[in-house]
Amino acid sequence: MKIVVIILTVLVLTVALLTLPGYEQVTSASVEVTPTVSEYLPVILRPLPSPTPTLLPVPTPFPTSTPTAPSGCAICSYDAYNCGDFDTQAEAQACYEYCLAQVGYDVHQLDGDNDGVACESLP
Numbered sequence: 001m002k003i004v005v006i007i008l009t010v011l012v013l014t015v016a017l018l019t020l021p022g023y024e025q026v027t028s029a030s031v032e033v034t035p036t037v038s039e040y041l042p043v044i045l046r047p048l049p050s051p052t053p054t055l056l057p058v059p060t061p062f063p064t065s066t067p068t069a070p071s072g073c074a075i076c077s078y079d080a081y082n083c084g085d086f087d088t089q090a091e092a093q094a095c096y097e098y099c100l101a102q103v104g105y106d107v108h109q110l111d112g113d114n115d116g117v118a119c120e121s122l123p
């Protein structure tokens with residue numbers, strides 16, 4: 001039983017020793033915490049009045065999936081033109097590439113040998 005009393009005594013003394021300086025520390029800490037919290041309060045309120053305006057991206061009306069058709073090449077839905085309908089190879093080439101982009105194949109059959117060059121016979 002003496003051992004228990006000694007242990008309890010040591011514990012009480014230890015708590016007493018820890019409490020006295022601890023009380024001083026709590027007191028000083030509370031003094032320091034109070035201005036610290038008051039300093040944080042404006043920081044918390046600060047972001048509110050200045051919300052960063054989200055810049056809305058200019059909406060592109062429509063992706064230019066349908067570029068303007070070359071002159072003399074308004075039809076891509078069926079075989080409407082032959083090489084004789086164009087004056088130059090460049091015009092036939094423009095129509096060939098335009099309709100190729102529209103429908104995915106050489107609808108006018110302007111590139112008979114499928115080498116990507118339409119109406120090689122034209123000037």
Ligand SMILES: [Ca+2]
Pocket residue numbers: 079080081082083107108109110
């Ligand atoms: Ca044709």
Ligand SMILES: [Ca+2]
Pocket residue numbers: 110111112113114115116117118119120
């Ligand atoms: Ca060709």
